[in-house]
Amino acid sequence: MCSTLAWILSALFLLLSLSLALLFIDALLCCAFSPFEFLGGFWRSCSLPEKHTKMSYTHSNMSSGSRTAKRIEFGRTHVVRPKGKHQATMVWLHGLGDNGSSTSQMLESLPLPNIKWICPTAPTRPVAVLGGFPCTAWFEMGELSDDGPDDWENLDASAAHIANLLSTEPADVKVGIGGFSMGAAMALYSATCYAAGRYGNGNPYPLNLRAVVGLSGWLPGARSLWNKIEGSHEALRRAASLPILQCHGTSDGEVAYKYGEKSVQCLTSAGFRYLSFKPFEGLGHYTIPKEMNEVSSWLSARLGLDGYRS
Ligand SMILES: *[C@@H]1O[C@H](CO)[C@@H](O)[C@H](O)[C@H]1NC(C)=O
Numbered sequence: 001m002c003s004t005l006a007w008i009l010s011a012l013f014l015l016l017s018l019s020l021a022l023l024f025i026d027a028l029l030c031c032a033f034s035p036f037e038f039l040g041g042f043w044r045s046c047s048l049p050e051k052h053t054k055m056s057y058t059h060s061n062m063s064s065g066s067r068t069a070k071r072i073e074f075g076r077t078h079v080v081r082p083k084g085k086h087q088a089t090m091v092w093l094h095g096l097g098d099n100g101s102s103t104s105q106m107l108e109s110l111p112l113p114n115i116k117w118i119c120p121t122a123p124t125r126p127v128a129v130l131g132g133f134p135c136t137a138w139f140e141m142g143e144l145s146d147d148g149p150d151d152w153e154n155l156d157a158s159a160a161h162i163a164n165l166l167s168t169e170p171a172d173v174k175v176g177i178g179g180f181s182m183g184a185a186m187a188l189y190s191a192t193c194y195a196a197g198r199y200g201n202g203n204p205y206p207l208n209l210r211a212v213v214g215l216s217g218w219l220p221g222a223r224s225l226w227n228k229i230e231g232s233h234e235a236l237r238r239a240a241s242l243p244i245l246q247c248h249g250t251s252d253g254e255v256a257y258k259y260g261e262k263s264v265q266c267l268t269s270a271g272f273r274y275l276s277f278k279p280f281e282g283l284g285h286y287t288i289p290k291e292m293n294e295v296s297s298w299l300s301a302r303l304g305l306d307g308y309r310s
């Protein structure tokens, strides 16, 4: 009798641990292969100029005002020191679920001895699109939909954190921002803040950006981009003179190629004329040496670096 009970209990325990383990593996897989399909709705609503965007901007501005007291904890920042003369500093931003440590290892191998790389780590937050599983993410993605609001609060908080990392660089050092996937989205969002001269919340943007790189990414806040640029000669001038490189794999299964194309269209029609777009035939949602060579030679030319050897 007693041994039967023990047997039943241990069988129950085994079942419970098995289902817990399965849940965990499921969440991990979710994090590694994040479903970005919902972005489709987001892009359908990207058209410039759009009349009602000001309303949603004001609305999210108001809602973020009441939550400004909330502290956001960013992860560790890793720095790759220049091996040669320090001429430029780039912040490089990882994708969803990744971190600054793995990013810095990848950048260390590039033939760019004059660049100092700063690789921050995004805050770990429950990501709604991953069923609330906690991941490193620069902003909340679950709220994106056809007419849903962009996550202005966290876009601005991350953009400000990134700008802050560059604000103490020497005046003769050129500064730029690049990234992959969600990190590319942050880099492109920062480009729009730089051109507009302010963040989404209206605070002034403090940096003079000299180069922006986005790999396999998209543009958040695209719907209100035109409202921020139009009517200001200064904003149009900054947009037109900021060098941007966007690369995207034509076989990207996470952030589809068309989203890269669409963000190029949005940026170009808002006055970003110094933009190069490089499609990579057959490339999925990852980077390859050929693409990083493209990034290296582009950065070297745009930032006027001495020590680049291809
Ligand atoms: C950083 O991400 C890599 C995968 O890209 C992972 O192997 C590593 O454990 C992570 N490190 C930390 C400190 O989270």
Ligand SMILES: *[C@@H]1O[C@H](CO)[C@@H](O)[C@H](O)[C@H]1NC(C)=O
Pocket (backbone or CB within 6 Å): 058, 061, 062, 065, 201, 202, 203
């Ligand atoms: C929006 O934010 C800006 C800058 O923080 C502020 O000046 C403005 O009053 C805010 N608008 C609303 C409606 O909260």
